[in-house]
């Protein structure tokens with residue numbers, strides 16, 4: 001097996017990441033994809049609930065159909081991989097034992113489960129889905145930076161019809177889809193960053 005490339009440091013990744021919308025056809029080695037996903041799944045979430053789920057779409061026919069659901073944005077078809085990030089709160093809440101740390105046992109474990117279920121009890125499906133989507137954006141940020149660290153380009157995308165994407169991929173109606181993320185090796189440079197300054201955005205108190 002070929003060794004994984006050495007990732008760049010986080011400063012370099014933050015400075016060099018740009019949205020890339022043209023891709024070379026080269027496939028991404030699966031061990032590299034798995035490494036990126038494994039690291040991104042270290043992202044934190046409230047209650048450690050980890051409501052995010054990811055589909056790794058490599059099939060050309062599926063990517064073509066996803067492109068249509070994304071208003072024809074060609075990067076969806078051109079990138080060798082499209083990550084479909086969605087949140088499934090109903091699945092997460094139904095399987096709390098998966099996410100409560102093993103160190104918490106007995107009454108404390110049951111109390112934690114009760115507290116989590118109580119927190120979401122009063123919310124309807126839509127509100128829970130939105131909450132899950134909010135958590136998933138944390139994972140998304142991790143993904144963008146880690147991909148760049150391994151010289152993999154991507155473009156975050158909200159320009160798609162979620163109903164069509166759900167139907168196409170067989171996702172449950174209650175799922176929220178915070179992002180499509182085409183990923184691959186870049187065939188363009190992207191645009192230089194144009195960002196607000198620290199002075200404009202931050203106040204030190």
Ligand SMILES: Cc1cc2nc3c(=O)[nH]c(=O)nc-3n(C[C@H](O)[C@H](O)[C@H](O)COP(=O)(O)O)c2cc1C
Nearest residue numbers: 017018019021073155156157158159160190191193
């Ligand atoms: C939530 C979100 C949704 C976006 N949706 C799209 C999209 O549908 N299509 C697209 O080409 N770019 C999309 N972008 C890319 C932005 O236009 C881009 O991140 C922004 O202009 C900054 O440029 P940079 O990513 O090159 O630094 C999206 C970015 C974010 C964060």
